[in-house]
Amino acid sequence: MSARDAQPKAIQLKDYRPPEYRIERTELHFDLRGDKTRVTSKLTLHRNPDAETHAQSLTLNGQDMTLVSVAIDGRKLDSDEYRLDDESLTLLSVPDTFELTTVGDIDPEHNTSLEGLYKSRTMYCTQCEAEGFRKITWYLDRPDVMSEFFTTIEADKAQFPVLLSNGNLIEEGDVGNDRHSDRHFATWHDPHKKPAYLFALVAGNLEHIEDHFTTQSGRQVTLRIFVEEKDLDKCDHAMTSLKHAMRWDEETYGREYDLDIFMIVAVDDFNMGAMENKGLNIFNTACVLAKPETTTDAGFQRVEGVVAHEYFHNWSGNRVTCRDWFQLSLKEGFTVYRDATFSADMGSPTVKRVEDVSLLRTLQFAEDAGPMAHPVRPDSYIEISNFYTLTVYEKGNEVVRMLANLLGPEEFRKGTDLYFERHDGQAVTTEDFVAAMEAVSGRDLTQFKRWYSQAGTPVLTVTDHWDEDAGEYHLTIAQSCPPTPESQSKQPFHIPVAMGLLGSAGALPLHRKGQAPDPETGDNTHTVLELTEPEQTFVFERLPEKPVPSLLRNFSAPVKLRYDYSRDDLVRLMSGDDDGFCRWDASQQLAIQVIQDVMQAYEQGDDIATASVDERLVDAYRSLLQDTSLDKAMVALMLTLPSEAYLAEQSDTIQVEAIHHSRAAVKRVVAQALKDDLRAIYEAYDHRKPYRPTAEDIAERSLKNVALSYLMTLSEPELLEACEQQYRYANNMTDTMAALSELVNSEAKGADSVREKALSEFYDYWKAEPLVVDQWLRVQATSHHPKALETVLELQKHPAFEANNPNKIRALVGAFSNANPVNFHRADGEGYRFLADQILRLNKVNPQIAARLLTPFTRWRRYPESLQALMKQALERIKAEPALSKDVYEVVSKTLV
Missing domain, CATH: 2.60.40.1730 (tricorn interacting facor f3 domain)
Known part of the structure; x- marks a missing residue:
């Protein structure tokens, strides 16, 4: 498809007709x-x-x-x-x-x-x-x-x-x-x-x-x-x-x-x-092959989840399938929900929930805010391959999850039974799925169906008022949704907001004013507020003190939450909330505030090498490390600073270098302050322990490797040696790759020679294992060292790289452009030139992969003007290609509008 040719025709949902x-x-x-x-x-x-x-x-x-x-x-x-x-x-x-x-x-x-x-x-x-x-x-x-x-x-x-x-x-x-x-x-x-x-x-x-x-x-x-x-x-x-x-x-x-x-x-x-x-x-071999020597914990979990997902499709996708491709989330969103709850049952429900929400808030929210934003059930497409998106899969999963939570487990099961019974052997729509839920529950879900037809991420703005004399707490929630390509204005969504209230001694009983207690649970500490209007106020009475609200518990809806938590409030939630997701989220929000303090100093030209970091964050982390009663997997998650990608989503204009250097500075300061506690965690781990991919063992390895990641920021020779020892003597790929990643990014004296030797030996040992080689490519593609792009260019000439293999492309090109922002967004634009070259080559060979590589370019308007100009130049170069595929044309043309 040439930029000079007529535009390819979009296929519209409204034009659907039954087959002749x-x-x-x-x-x-x-x-x-x-x-x-x-x-x-x-x-x-x-x-x-x-x-x-x-x-x-x-x-x-x-x-x-x-x-x-x-x-x-x-x-x-x-x-x-x-x-x-x-x-x-x-x-x-x-x-x-x-x-x-x-x-x-x-x-x-x-x-x-x-x-x-x-x-x-x-x-x-x-x-x-x-x-x-x-x-x-x-x-x-x-x-x-x-x-x-x-x-x-x-x-x-x-x-x-x-x-x-x-x-x-x-x-x-x-x-x-x-x-x-x-x-x-x-x-x-x-x-x-x-x-x-x-x-x-x-x-x-x-x-x-x-x-x-x-x-x-x-x-x-x-x-x-x-x-x-x-x-x-x-x-x-x-x-x-x-x-x-x-x-x-x-x-x-x-x-x-x-x-x-x-x-x-x-x-x-x-x-x-x-x-x-x-x-x-x-x-794909990456989603089925696994053994400890070649596969990380994340790889084991991915295999378990993907095997389950594809098997579950036998009913939610095969026996009952989609009427048309606009209904793709009918099978994918529902099946992602099924595989997510399966994985939660097989391991830690809270850890699984945090992992899923992290993906959604970092990448799907960005998709919702970009030029390719579309509803869970799109209204049109040029190339359907472009709509195998996080919106269809992950947001679609969240829509099904909200339905399940609104109906409760018994009615949701009755609803799925009815859905399968009614439509076995048929090709149906999202409306048919919701109709089954309405039939068993007696609820009118007309407003809820807007989750399928309206694009964008709703924003909940929460304000509160404490009436000490009456012992009443007023919680006001307003909803809004930013404009997206298909619609400038949105009707109110039906949003379930799970919440609780925390006092100084823990959770407080909830008494909704004017509402009788739940007959099954009586006075309890958790409830779900159903938001259906642009703004609603909920009043809780008989409270002994001003509470701290625990909002969006277990991430009950795919929305952005705006509430002015103080840092003391966040510390209280981190230590006292009984909802694991909210505890983790409080740790993320506290860390974001602290990192943003350092970002402000960085942008003012201050030296942030020994940045001042709010002691409340350090103290909260110290408490996590010293509390042996806590789930190690949750401690590891709460200690992990927000990713650069998530920090970028918190900014109107993405300042790549400020985010990267400020996050690194905070990590170093925390590591220095908690060095003894971190070393205690690391040294307590038995590296000789036989590998098991169980939730308990995965949690131990995760916490130990988070401790190593912090310690390696200190660039001390003895820590470099400990990391090298882990790399050399680890009995599983999780620990091997954790150590290799730290060696690749280390700035310690002598790290260069250790790094080069480790990378060379790793490849020589594992070159017959394609999936392990993919990990070797990725760890170099995501290196923070300034010459990362030059390394990637050299690796393209390496025997390990196969130019037309999707796994190799994702491991090298995709990893560099999506997971190495500080080097991809170089001021000279060479990162953009490199990615455009890859897209243009793959456009002729594998248009699907070429179109997916465009994702980092779709957010070009979020960056400073100098970077915007360079990204736009790369996009226009791609669009000018005389033989552009439909896949690439659709993404690049929408991105440039």
Whole structure:
């Protein structure tokens, strides 16, 4: 797509029309060969009685294919009976019911987009969500066309001994029933109707591990994870996670698996994390392979969460799917909520909640405030791949979470049961999901549905008044929402605000004026206020003292909170609140205030090397370190200073260097003041302890490595030596990478030689492990040293870097541009030039990845004018590319508006 061409047409939700035809049965035959793959498709079509029009012709989607033949009911069509272009095949005259056979050739060997059927190393695999199936065969490639699939794969026996597709295996053998044939076939049948985006195919030389699961009704399901032989020892954690997810889904949602076999395949080249294809999940290797020597704690948790997420899609996405792509959050938001609550049950609910909120407030809130802001259910798009966003996934999760909290666990479960019962085998909408919740609860959720249709992050401005004589506390909450591209004005949201009140001795009983106590709990210390108006006041009575409000407990709504907490209030919340999220959030807000003090000094030109830091922060941290009764995971989270990305979100104009240097200065001062306590924590850890990915052990490692991170800011030789010892003798990748990261960023005397030796030895030892090499690339790409960009440029020439592999691109290019702000936002603009170069190259190779790399540029208006000018220049250079993909065009054009 050229900047000089006409703009690509946006697809609008309001233009949705039911399909004119249904595809009752889909029979596919794949003849896999090195020079080309021939796909024969036989479709049984019936005119849709629900269609609004009944045209004589029928248009099928199709791209990047060579048509060999097309036939209706066995009769081959002449060239004047159909019309073929780059994106479709139109049959000029079709009956109400017919069988369509097409034969086409595709070239998976050179399909670098990683959509449709493509080659990853020595393996054939597919990625069809959202619109990749149209690169395989001509089809009604839309999620509301659901069909029964029969798939036959034919390939060379020696090269591709494993042939997989959706459903159950019904036949396999040698081609032509000749045991001497060098080719074989397998036929799979998926009895559950599905849209084409859930189709999957894998052919390769793979090994597998196998286990079994007995469902609640007594059926035995075979479980297999397919990988390259070298990775067989990295599959056990994924298998355990899968079995836990299957049992949890039965117990929590009553959902049982419905095929004889469930398969996962690990693929090196994959644009996404994983894909929930019916019965045959295809995973990025980063989301399925795990063992202590090669995988960090975060990696183990990611595998557990992603395996669960894709399995849960079997019902929330497959059995009940989306009517159209505007409804993407119907399956993704709901399934993220399901996997988040599963992970919380498997580990620490508070830690999981904090991690999820940190992601939301740092990145999704930024998305809401940028040019790509869109509702959870978008109204339009040019390229659907651009809408696999944090808004659809993470904010969509928060919308479902609010529904669950408003209804309560029993009614929410009844609502999900009704939703699955009503719509099994259907393609539906977010309105259908909410309607099921309304039906079981009797509540009118019309206003609540604005969360799906309005973009932006609501802001709650809270003020209060204490009437000492009456013992009454008045809490006034006003809601507003900034303008976003789709709307300048917003109607009030329905916002659940969970809250409590703290006194000097702890939580206070809540007595809402004019409201009877909850009959189930009586006078309690927690309640949920339902905000539905632009401003509401809530009055609490019979209070013995002026309270400190504990607001938005467990982050009950995806909003920004504005309340003028004093630093003493924040210290009280940190030490006395029984809500883990609010305790952590108070620690973050106190640290932000302290860092902003130093930022102000930095911007005035003061020397902040030994900055003055509010003793209340230091004392609060000291109390955390010395309180052995606290959960170590929560202590680690509360001690971790707000990230540079979150600090940036607190500023109208992002002053990158001020944020970076001020945060570092505060960290050094805290480390110096608490050096003895931090060393005690670090030295108490038993580094010889065998690795376990349990919540308790992860918490211990997390706290110990937070202590190390603080200590390493002191640049003392003995601490550098301790860090090097951890790097050399760690028995797990979590501790190895924690130490290596500190060595890479250390400014201690002698650190340069230690760093270079460690990086060299690390690569030499792990170069045969691609996922470990990704970590090695990332740790260098995120280095704070001023020559980080030059290092990244050199690493692009290194044998470790594969220019077209999404994981390598994310590890090096993505990490530098998204997670190294002080070096990406260099004053000379070289960071921007570098990223623009990468986007323009990938635009021709893999448009999806190219478009996702644009994210740091979408916030260009938030920076000082000098940086704005340089970023705008880079964006205009990208937009001027004569052959710009739809993916990149949509993001860059919206960003420049």
